[in-house]
Amino acid sequence: MTRSLLPPRSSSTLQGNVFSRFFHYYANPGRFLHMGTRVQPYLTYSALFFTFIGLVWGLFFSPPDWQQGDTVRIMYVHVPTAILASSGYAALALCGLFSLVWQHPLANLAAAEIGPVGACATALCLVTGSLWGKPMWGTYWVWDARLTSVLILFFLYLGHISLIHAFEDQQHGYQAAAILALAGVIDLPIIKFSVDWWNTLHQPDSITLTKAPTISSSMLWPLAFSMVGFFLGFCAIVLARLRAAILERRIRNLLFPSHHQPFNSR
Amino acid sequence: MTHLPFIVASYGITLITIIVLSVGAIRRLRRARAQLASLEKITHQS
Amino acid sequence: MTRKIRRLWFVVIFIACFGTAIGLILRAFSSDIVFFVTPSQIVFSPLSYHRVVKLGGMVVAGSVHWKKHTETPTVTFDVTDGLKAITVIYRGILPDLFREGQSVVVIGTTTPQHTFIASEVLAKHDETYMPKEVADALRKSGKWDPRFGPPPSDIR
Structure with missing residues (x-):
């Protein structure tokens, strides 16, 4: 905490390439808040647009599958939440990296706001998968590599959420959570490749970067819409929560000026 | 055997979660904004 | 640095x-x-008869037989991985996706008679999704990819 008394090394923050300058520019919560307020409506309305089209298309207008029938429609909510579960955790780890290495002032706040939303996405992925598994596979749950590794991801999210609030000193909580986020990143490739490395009840991925999708275009389009919609929606909700968190931090600093916590209090 | 209950349940729980998260974020943002505005009014008066 | x-x-x-x-x-x-073992793994390295194992493979076409002597029908079918086949005996309700040519995972124990007593049958489906019309058209034009499983018209 004593280090926070040192003057900020503003000269060094302006060095570096465009990329790092961009990050340092928006590291300022005030500037971020200003930009976030402007971006928020676009994000929110495009998320609503894509999600609505994707889900209505998937639920009512996409064709039933040749072997699964109408039950395949669960895919339009299961796959987007599965992608959010993994990419949300990747974002959490990125925040951890920025927090530990560059001590980016916003990274800790962002991590605290991404965690619960990502945990919700992971829970949704598990529940919708379970509801898809019962009618198709004949079971709600099996301990195969894919399902188990996603369950571990859910517990990593829960651990991250509780670690942030586990310490008297908020900074210690942020640090511990950042370390957990970085360690847990190992689970992401395990989830991704679990269906290739081991035999599982879960089928391999239909959409991969290397091969043509093994999913008919009449089903791929609604899926693409709902994936884009869910992703934008995730960003919109996290942004709104992050803006609220910045305002709440300001309120606390106004109410308790003696405990003034600058964003960069290390 | 129809699997409609499973489809309805999965869409339902997804929509409920989305609504709960969105409404929670909006209410938090509104409350923080209102509180900050009233606080700033007080500090300007004093 | x-x-x-x-x-x-x-x-x-x-x-x-x-x-x-x-x-x-x-x-x-x-x-x-690994979630399941294959029939050839069981044949080549026999397991203890009391250990519960998960056996994965494809249901051999024409091997499914129903015996209805009680309320819940008993079904026997062969599961193969292309090398070896094991006969599975199961009493209970099968998942909807169960059919000849479908991949399944059966949970149960092996017997000294080289059969498999299943307590649970799980259907495994692949990552291919398409409407029924597309599947039918593919089959009619002879472009059906056998990797996708049996052609849709063979489905009961």
Whole structure:
């Protein structure tokens, strides 16, 4: 905490390439808040647009599958939440990296706001998968590599959420959570490749970067819409929560000026 | 055997979660904004 | 070396070490992580008759027989991985996706008579999704990819 008394090394923050300058520019919560307020409506309305089209298309207008029938429609909510579960955790780890290495002032706040939303996405992925598994596979749950590794991801999210609030000193909580986020990143490739490395009840991925999708275009389009919609929606909700968190931090600093916590209090 | 209950349940729980998260974020943002505005009014008066 | 670069290296080394450790553990327990064993694995290295195993493979076409002597029908079918086949006996309700040519995972025990008494049958489906019309058209034009399983018209 004593280090926070040192003057900020503003000269060094302006060095570096465009990329790092961009990050340092928006590291300022005030500037971020200003930009976030402007971006928020676009994000929110495009998320609503894509999600609505994707889900209505998937639920009512996409064709039933040749072997699964109408039950395949669960895919339009299961796959987007599965992608959010993994990419949300990747974002959490990125925040951890920025927090530990560059001590980016916003990274800790962002991590605290991404965690619960990502945990919700992971829970949704598990529940919708379970509801898809019962009618198709004949079971709600099996301990195969894919399902188990996603369950571990859910517990990593829960651990991250509780670690942030586990310490008297908020900074210690942020640090511990950042370390957990970085360690847990190992689970992401395990989830991704679990269906290739081991035999599982879960089928391999239909959409991969290397091969043509093994999913008919009449089903791929609604899926693409709902994936884009869910992703934008995730960003919109996290942004709104992050803006609220910045305002709440300001309120606390106004109410308790003696405990003034600058964003960069290390 | 129809699997409609499973489809309805999965869409339902997804929509409920989305609504709960969105409404929670909006209410938090509104409350923080209102509180900050009233606080700033007080500090300007004093 | 600035402090930031040093911290970055710490993080990179931490993740590399932790990842290696997890990777080695997963490698060591690889045989326990696999969800099912194949019929040839059971035939070539017979297991204890009391151990509950999961047997995965494809239901051999024409091997499904129903015996209805009680309320819940007993069904026998052969499960193959292309090399060996094992006859499975199961009493209970089958999942909707169960059919000849479908991949299944059956949970149960082997018997000295080289049959498999299943307590649970799970259907496994592949990652191919298409409307029924497309599947029918593919089959009519002779472009049906056998990797996708049996052609849709063979479905009961």
